[in-house]
Amino acid sequence: MESIEESVKIGLEVHTQLTSLKTKLFCNCPSDYRGREPNTLVCPVCLGLPGSLPVLNKKAVKYAIMAALALNCQISEEMIFFRKNYYYPDLPKNFQITQYDRAGGAPLAVNGYLYIEDQGYRKKIRISRVHLEEDPGRLVHVGPIDQSPYTLVDYNRSGVALLEIVTEPDLKSPKEARIFLQKLRNILEHLGIFDGSLEGSMRCDANISLAGGTRVEIKNITSFKEVERALNFEIIRQKGLVEKGITVKRETRHWDEIRRITVSLRTKEEEQDYRYFPEMDLAPILISKSFIEEVKAEMPELPEERIERFMKMYGLPKYDAEVLVSSKSLADFFEECIKLHDKPKEISNWMMSDLLRYLYENNIELYESKITPQKLVDMIRLIEEGVISGKIAKKILPEIIVSGKEPREIVKEKGLIKIMDEDLLNKLADEVFAENQKAVRDALIDDKAIHYLIGQLMRLTKGKADPNIANKIIREKIQKIREKELRKNA
Amino acid sequence: MKAPETMREKWIIKEEVERIAQLAHIELTEEEKEVFTEQFNRILEFFRKIDEVDTRSIPPMYHVLDIVNVYREDEVGETLPKEGVLENAPKKEEQFFKSPKIV
Ligand SMILES: [Zn+2]
Numbered sequence: 292m293e294s295i296e297e298s299v300k301i302g303l304e305v306h307t308q309l310t311s312l313k314t315k316l317f318c319n320c321p322s323d324y325r326g327r328e329p330n331t332l333v334c335p336v337c338l339g340l341p342g343s344l345p346v347l348n349k350k351a352v353k354y355a356i357m358a359a360l361a362l363n364c365q366i367s368e369e370m371i372f373f374r375k376n377y378y379y380p381d382l383p384k385n386f387q388i389t390q391y392d393r394a395g396g397a398p399l400a401v402n403g404y405l406y407i408e409d410q411g412y413r414k415k416i417r418i419s420r421v422h423l424e425e426d427p428g429r430l431v432h433v434g435p436i437d438q439s440p441y442t443l444v445d446y447n448r449s450g451v452a453l454l455e456i457v458t459e460p461d462l463k464s465p466k467e468a469r470i471f472l473q474k475l476r477n478i479l480e481h482l483g484i485f486d487g488s489l490e491g492s493m494r495c496d497a498n499i500s501l502a503g504g505t506r507v508e509i510k511n512i513t514s515f516k517e518v519e520r521a522l523n524f525e526i527i528r529q530k531g532l533v534e535k536g537i538t539v540k541r542e543t544r545h546w547d548e549i550r551r552i553t554v555s556l557r558t559k560e561e562e563q564d565y566r567y568f569p570e571m572d573l574a575p576i577l578i579s580k581s582f583i584e585e586v587k588a589e590m591p592e593l594p595e596e597r598i599e600r601f602m603k604m605y606g607l608p609k610y611d612a613e614v615l616v617s618s619k620s621l622a623d624f625f626e627e628c629i630k631l632h633d634k635p636k637e638i639s640n641w642m643m644s645d646l647l648r649y650l651y652e653n654n655i656e657l658y659e660s661k662i663t664p665q666k667l668v669d670m671i672r673l674i675e676e677g678v679i680s681g682k683i684a685k686k687i688l689p690e691i692i693v694s695g696k697e698p699r700e701i702v703k704e705k706g707l708i709k710i711m712d713e714d715l716l717n718k719l720a721d722e723v724f725a726e727n728q729k730a731v732r733d734a735l736i737d738d739k740a741i742h743y744l745i746g747q748l749m750r751l752t753k754g755k756a757d758p759n760i761a762n763k764i765i766r767e768k769i770q771k772i773r774e775k776e777l778r779k780n781a
Numbered sequence: 782m783k784a785p786e787t788m789r790e791k792w793i794i795k796e797e798v799e800r801i802a803q804l805a806h807i808e809l810t811e812e813e814k815e816v817f818t819e820q821f822n823r824i825l826e827f828f829r830k831i832d833e834v835d836t837r838s839i840p841p842m843y844h845v846l847d848i849v850n851v852y853r854e855d856e857v858g859e860t861l862p863k864e865g866v867l868e869n870a871p872k873k874e875e876q877f878f879k880s881p882k883i884v
Contacts (some may be wrong), residue, residue: 308793314858315854319857319859329865330866330876330878333861335861346853348855352852362800377805378805380878380880380883395841431877441880441882442875442881442882442883443879444878571843574848574850574851575849577850731875
């Protein structure tokens with residue numbers, strides 16, 4: 292029998308804003324609402340004033356087709372918008388313009404798929420549909436949501452174009468869900484239609500079921516970092532119920548990011564009935580073969596093609612190319628570096644090892660750090676010019692990432708310039724020899740002890756000694772002692 | 782639908798009117814519920830008339846005008862002046878609309 296963990300089935304409903312659009316989905320209002328004064332990017336259409344008429348943004352359709360093609364979907368010949376009715380202050384019209392797959396409605400695209408990879412194995416995740424809809428407004432609560440005496444509403448976000456992407460329940464773990472979202476983000480970013488670094492640009496709902504239970508929906512997962520957390524919590528909760536012999540009931544739960552738990556949102560009696568019907572204010576959209584061909588011709592390079600190119604153009608191994616192209620910002624960073632300094636292998640090595648490790652360990656993304664291609668290249672040049680050792684570079688890299696300071700400045704400020712002065716290193720080596728007389732005797736016959744002495748010299752100089760010179764000086768000194776001993780014995 | 786047409790005396794019963802009122806976030810008095818039940822049934826009776834026409838061979842119509850592909854370009858236009866936006870709002874606070882609490 293399969294274990295409870297093996298029986299996990301997860302489906303995702305992802306909402307991504309088409310952040311590259313200049314205007315909203317159905318009106319000319321600017322869509323860059325972040326950080327703007329509330330209710331200043333609105334018009335009669337996105338405020339739902341009587342008599343206003345929505346008109347579809349052509350570029351939004353084009354972008355949505357691009358996404359559908361990249362997700363291997365079948366694109367509908369005719370697409371229709373529907374009204375989804377519910378009363379909530381984030382919707383000024385009391386309905387959301389969206390698409391529907393029943394009642395004769397056809398979403399923009401259906402039946403797609405995406406392959407995800409986890410530890411070397413490839414898995415197909417089916418995508419049931421991709422469609423366009425409008426984003427609701429933003430609600431501001433006074434204090435915690437359940438204690439707020441009233442709600443403030445900002446409609447600047449109202450009407451911003453959203454792409455809804457729905458998967459079949461093909462994901463088997465929270466980790467797979469995260470990998471799927473990262474892959475999706477990477478594709479949408481490569482298409483140039485989406486920027487995942489903008490706050491709230493990708494949100495998702497998840498449905499999850501375990502053996503012996505029913506499907507539970509989780510709403511309000513506001514970033515793809517949260518998805519794994521929310522699903523892990525839900526598995527533990529449902530498993531606990533099953534083990535106690537309690538049936539998991541079908542319900543909608545809300546992910547509370549702060550308390551990191553899911554809470555029951557609606558009971559059956561409060562279940563919504565959206566009473567979908569066609570949106571008569573919008574004419575049907577016929578998507579012709581020639582329009583699709585036109586979009587195809589304009590499709591930018593996708594991650595898979597970029598991986599191939601990285602291998603061919605820069606001579607990178609497949610694994611390295613895959614890691615570098617795992618996010619668009621990382622791949623762009625790499626190529627910016629190459630433009631400044633044509634040393635793909637060195638740049639790839641620094642990015643793959645120290646830079647990525649630091650970002651991973653501190654759970655930050657490249658765009659959240661202060662390092663720039665110019666700064667990484669400057670650091671590599673300092674090594675090539677012999678100003679610092681590779682060891683010192685490893686030490687200063689975190690500071691470049693965190694503070695964004697110029698590598699040359701950090702080196703100067705901290706006095707980290709490599710010591711190449713042989714006289715000075717000779718004097719310091721004398722000190723090392725005086726303090727480690729036993730090691731010096733051992734070094735006459737044992738190479739290990741020589742390495743120990745070199746290590747001591749490096750330590751004394753806090754890693755600043757040029758390793759080659761340090762090596763040379765120590766060996767010369769030992770050799771001199773050996774010769775002296777020989778002469779003495781002769 | 783809960784029962785075949787011929788077996789149903791009424792199209793809609795009071796409980797369904799209550800459900801619709803709940804979805805619309807409005808409160809109805811007992812009298813109003815009676816009135817609306819009666820009126821809803823009359824409206825639906827009209828649709829029964831329309832249903833008599835055989836439309837099986839006719840594709841559904843989604844728009845009253847014979848137009849398709851009405852688009853606009855992605856170009857920024859005029860937004861409402863800041864003072865105008867909240868002019869009709871029954872309640873406001875600073876530059877926000879104010880609504881009753883939601884949970
Ligand atoms: Zn608008």
